[in-house]
Amino acid sequence: MKKTLISLTLATLMTSGLASAMPSEGKVRADMGITESNLLAADQNRYTYKNMQEFMKTKNIDSGVMAPILLEQADKPLGDVEFTYDGKKMNLQNMLKDHRADAFIVLKDGKVVHEQYFDGQNERTKHQMMSVTKSFTGILAATLVAEGKLDRDALVETIVPELKGSAYGDATVGQVMDMTNNVKYSEAYENPNAEVFQHMKTIGFAPMEEGYAGPKTIREFLKTLQKDGDRPHGEEFHYISANTDVVAWIIENVEGKSFDQIMSERIWSRIGAERDAFVIVDGEGTELASGGLNATARDLAKFGQMLADQGKNLNGEQVLPTKAIQSTQAGGAPEAFEKGGYSHHGMTGWSYRNQFWHTDNANQAYTALGIFGQWIYVDPTENVVIVRQSSAEASIDDIRDAEMVSAVNAIIEKLK
Template sequence: MTSYRNSEPRLPIMRESPPRLRVPFADWDRAPWNRWSFQHVREVLPTAEVWRGNGQPSSLPQLPQDLSGIPFTGVDGATRTVESFLDESYTDGFLVLHKGRILTERYFNGMGERTLHLSQSMAKSVTAATAGCLVAQGLLDPDALITHYLPELEATAYKGARLRHVLDMTSGVRFNEDYTDPLSDIGRSDVASGWKPAPAGVTDFPEHMWELILSLTTLERPHGELFAYRSIETDVLAFCMERASGRRLPELVSEFLWQPMGADESGCFTLDRAGYALADGGLNATLRDYARFGALYLHDGFFNGRQIVPADWVRQTRIGDARLFGEPYTLTTPNGAYRNQFWIEDVSRPAIMCRGVFGQLIYIDSSRDLVVVKLSSWPDFLNIEFGVNTLRMIHALANELV
């Protein structure tokens, strides 16, 4: 079954009583089911709350502008507008925050302002921002060995790696991130995280994420030599955070980010069978709260009248080493880098990004006081053309704003 764009009739997925088109557990995050499931994760998987607290939501003043007709040239040479591309790229939510004011806030495909949408790997950046708060409290040291916090990993390929290596994904641990191979390491992670059943006939998959980490015993290069995107690095970071603080990740994100930034809604993380919240991709939040998180990084961690993320941590996040960066990552960001679980679009500029498969993006440009959030449900995990065109659309938007 193929997916549908917002301009096409919506399939009645889970919309009848009882639903005729029921989401299959093995494929809940694949097209066309993800057009429904990314907004209904709490109905698919167990979750833990990221409490917003009792405070008032922080102010996000609105200054509505019609940005829909702004044109840009796609990678195929054709002219698109913001409006046409939002439809073409299976958009669920789109928000532009400029100089502290929302210029446009759009919802599609049944999404609304209170809907929690799956972040996918944007959760990595949220986890690392929380880690920066723990560093400021003296609970974590980026230069410390991972085994200082998790001595059990002496028996794995993480022996000798430092926290800095997993923050920047430069450890030398072998982890195959082939999303389409159910027997790859990321396929095993899908099962260990509770997101998927084990493939038919397979009986030796790890039962939870900690067990998966303990199984990573192959070192393919020296630690620190090269960037390679491995989702498991964020989970290693999160286990260090939990061990150092004595608290679970959803509590830490609530205390250090969600409450002080004045979130509209409580978020949630998906849980594995051992109760671990999936740091590498299991966060769910509203469109506005993703924008608030982006706003934390606009002004060196200061937002909602207070310093939330340490200023030095935010500044360091904008400084990366492009020499560690190669294909396929340079296909979308040729002069990019990766630092503190954020993508740097171009090392010569201060624009950074939180990115997730199937089209999740928070784009943060402190030089323009600009945050753009795009939540999507692409038919495919990765789409280079969509990714490049999204950045071209944002650049066209930025050039129109004053």
């Protein structure tokens, strides 16, 4: 999808890679009944998730000059998959329709065994990925750690002085990457008073009401966050989007570049992407590294395959350090995850590492997850990658998440 609301001059700059710092302007579509208040709602998201540049300010993530790597088709397709959840027999096709999937791709040994689109989406559609974005941010941080440029034990305030005195100042980089730091922040989307909604206001996912006097940018907001009591950092998993935007701030300060540039140079221009991606930004151009990535399902599958192949793209070229992949694949601390109360969604025994959800199963499989049904599942042992893009009715649905886990397990088993 090409940018809307963009001049010929800016388009020319984009092709030369000189305009990565220039956000495109979004707008509300009142003619479609879409406003800041309902942009993510079930009645609107089947359109908005496929067309986010119409509504949000964004920056391009350049795929570079590398020739796209075209995905090969496997000799034997996956076919439909039957599985059982909670004593109920189900099949993949019915589940995808029920979950309002927009795209579903499965790779085995780097080849497509299943590719399917729904509701008008196609292989060119750049779909909103919500918190799947976090995993891109996390693997970039893990890359800097592997290269010796970033120390997981360093205090955040030594890299981002602006956060001294906030909840983040005396947390370590690793604690924020693995979300075991102590911050007063609620991710409860059903609660309009939760901190997540103030966070969302800074980028336009929620409206700033008349007379609003709170922070108006992502980084203004991050500086306001304080600890929740005296719980020590590092003991309990607490999933919050603000952490990822802090990690992105750290990455930018270490690299001396913007997040979109780093994403392009480190990942998107090297995986053989067929199309540019884009990321949502706030009013001053800071990227929403916690939930703003939009990309095609095919290119996301290539990212997942690169992880499964220990950092190599489909041409066998090293994209990210093997150490960064191994660190992620090793998983986090299940005891901290359990303390955080996240052993649901079919996630009993899981952990969290480098902004990925880790199954801690025998295959060392892990996944990037986003609300409203976004997945990139990586099984490095069986060399299977599964990408799902969805416009689900609910932001979080325990039952449907558990159904998806059961479906994934059945797919892995069928492809053995």
